[in-house]
Amino acid sequence: MSEKENREEIVNQVKATYSQELSEIRYRLNGMENGLITDLHPQSKMYGSLAHNVVELRKEINDLLYKIATDSEFLTTKANVKNHFDI
Numbered sequence: 001m002s003e004k005e006n007r008e009e010i011v012n013q014v015k016a017t018y019s020q021e022l023s024e025i026r027y028r029l030n031g032m033e034n035g036l037i038t039d040l041h042p043q044s045k046m047y048g049s050l051a052h053n054v055v056e057l058r059k060e061i062n063d064l065l066y067k068i069a070t071d072s073e074f075l076t077t078k079a080n081v082k083n084h085f086d087i
Contacts, residue, residue: 014068021064028057 001009015022033038034045048056 017071018064018067021060021067025057025060028053028060032057068073 031047031048032053035041037050038045038047039050041047042078047053
């Protein structure tokens with residue numbers, strides 16, 4: 001298997017393992033992309049301000065990165081993961 005195929009496999013495994021977290025991030029980004037923020041729709045408070053969405057998105061990304069970094073079960077099933085990335 002080539003290095004590119006190995007990287008693609010690891011990315012696919014991360015996507016499968018953390019699909020819920022990625023879905024939540026994708027949902028927030030899609031809402032922001034579509035203008036679903038209180039700054040543009042003051043009559044609807046359910047969207048949250050742009051600043052609020054950025055803060056929440058930052059938390060979600062940090063939480064996901066922490067999960068990936070500390071998930072020993074996930075990492076131990078990926079032999080030599082460091083060899084596949086320029087870390």
